[in-house]
Amino acid sequence: MAEKQHSGLFYLAIIVLLVIGAFILVILFIKAFLWGFDEHFDNQNKMLCNSAKVSKNPKYLELCKCYYEGKPVRCINVEVE
Secondary structure (H helix, E strand, C coil), X not given: CCCCCCCHHHHXXXXXXXXHHHHHHHHHHHHHHHXXXXXXXXXXXXXXXXXXXXXXXXHHHHHCHHHHCCCCHHHHCCCCC
């Protein structure tokens, strides 16, 4: 039996599919990394606000006011000295 020969177009299609797949994986990796980064800072801000309640620090109580009102913790994203 004669083996079927694939054309150059077949190999080009395979390469294009692999490149697209790799690109999608890179995008998903970056998205997951950024999500983890956001979660880290959200947890830090929650810890800051919870500590402010315990210590009664007026500066941080004011900073976390929106969080205490039930808004997402991202509402406090400002520069903290």
